[in-house]
């Protein structure tokens with residue numbers, strides 16, 4: 001039996017979460033905030049935290065610098081029960097995202113730092129074999145990793161390790177083709193806008209059908225509407241939960257954690273998508289990605 005249920009690969013950095021009058025006005029204007037929280041961020045780190053909260057033995061492979069932001073990341077991961085397997089940061093400083101958060105939308109300013117340090121060669125067979133499942137997050141922030149991820153996923157699957165991918169948004173908006181990677185991806189977890197951009201197909205049913213035809217299961221997040229999923233021979237939808245939304249940072253990552261926890265515990269797809277949508281919704285109850293992540297008892301009826 002592998003040491004970890006899931007190995008999450010990708011970004012880990014603090015999020016500085018600002019609420020209040022957050023739409024910047026220049027000309028040396030000073031604006032007042034109502035809240036500021038410095039919390040664990042990074043899609044991979046938040047997904048890993050959600051997996052650990054839901055009882056999975058969870059490792060995170062990420063590059064974290066030897067600096068103040070890095071120390072914060074290490075301390076938070078340890079507190080959340082995630083084992084950090086440290087990747088070579090290649091001398092970069094730990095990244096940071098400043099989140100300008102409004103109830104229904106947000107803008108983000110990101111210093112990539114160590115986020116783009118990972119290389120495909122860092123993901124050795126020895127590392128992969130420590131887990132039963134490998135999940136990669138924030139692919140478009142990691143072009144060097146992306147260039148060799150198809151080979152990494154191929155090696156994983158050849159060893160019987162399942163694979164999942166959440167690219168998140170592409171800040172360059174070039175949306176380079178994922179065809180080669182998706183060929184070796186068991187589950188692809190985009191939001192609606194990302195599915196449209198990546199496939200260049202507007203209709204989600206058509207977009208998903210194109211990917212399912214190539215053998216990938218698609219689980220699409222759709223904000224307050226919940227989620228939809230398509231797989232060879234089936235499909236389903238699940239509503240989000242009605243919650244008092246404080247902050248949606250990391251909802252998609254918590255969604256991924258809910259899905260993976262269910263599937264890796266043997267749940268059917270429909271149940272896993274319901275867990276995912278509930279986990280996404282519940283995570284919005286507090287500021288930041290990890291503070292309000294769901295416990296297992298909250299996801300089961």
Ligand SMILES: Nc1ncnc2c1ncn2[C@@H]1O[C@H](COP(=O)(O)OP(=O)(O)OP(=O)(O)O)[C@@H](O)[C@H]1O
Pocket residue numbers: 168190191220221222223224225226227239240241242243245248249250251252253255276277278279280281282284
């Ligand atoms: N306003 C909301 N009310 C209730 N549930 C929500 C809300 N926003 C998100 N969720 C839940 O969280 C899930 C994921 O959210 P969303 O669709 O925003 O993902 P995302 O765009 O990938 O987010 P992220 O920015 O974290 O990557 C949704 O499928 C839904 O279940």
Ligand SMILES: [Mg+2]
Pocket residue numbers: 166168169191252253
């Ligand atoms: Mg997302």
